[in-house]
Amino acid sequence: xxxxxxxxxxxxxxxxxxxxxxxxxxxGFEVSLTPxxxxxxxxxxxxxxxxxxxxxxxxxxxxxxxxxxxxxQGLLVAxxxxxxxxxxxxxxxxxxxxxxxxxxxxxxxLQEALMRDGAFVSRLDHQ
Numbered sequence: 001x002x003x004x005x006x007x008x009x010x011x012x013x014x015x016x017x018x019x020x021x022x023x024x025x026x027x028g029f030e031v032s033l034t035p036x037x038x039x040x041x042x043x044x045x046x047x048x049x050x051x052x053x054x055x056x057x058x059x060x061x062x063x064x065x066x067x068x069x070x071x072x073q074g075l076l077v078a079x080x081x082x083x084x085x086x087x088x089x090x091x092x093x094x095x096x097x098x099x100x101x102x103x104x105x106x107x108x109x110l111q112e113a114l115m116r117d118g119a120f121v122s123r124l125d126h127q
Contacts, residue, residue, distance in 0.1 A: 002104075002126055003081065003126055005079070005080050005123060005125050006079050006123065006125075006126070007020075007077070007078045007079075007123055008077055008124070009075060009077070009078060011118070013068075013070070015119070016076050017078075019117055020066060024039065024041045024106075027109055029106075037068065038065065038067040038068055040065055040066075041064045041065075041066060041106075043062050044062055046061050062099060064082055065081045065082075066081075067079045078110075080107055107123075
């Protein structure tokens with residue numbers, strides 16, 4: 001169970017960032033810029049998650065942080081991180097599982113979108 005995943009991307013960095021942004025939007029996330037020019041991706045309802053926790057169903061709030069960095073070889077790295085403590089606090093064991101499943105699905109869909117565009121190079125999961 002990864003807590004973060006690095007997606008290594010080739011090509012124009014701004015274009016790759018736009019691909020990541022578009023893939024998150026396509027998955028139903030609201031995406032905003034962070035102060036470091038990364039993305040904060042959020043999906044679901046905070047109010048329903050607070051009220052019902054893991055039983056909020058499809059409205060359970062999921063949030064991820066996407067940070068960008070560049071390797072010495074010039075590849076763009078999109079690091080997708082999740083906060084398992086937040087998922088567990090909001091929804092107990094059910095919330096932690098929902099967050100884990102959503103993270104895995106989000107990363108897989110991002111990877112697929114980047115592969116279709118030819119920008120994907122490799123992936124590294126962090127525990």
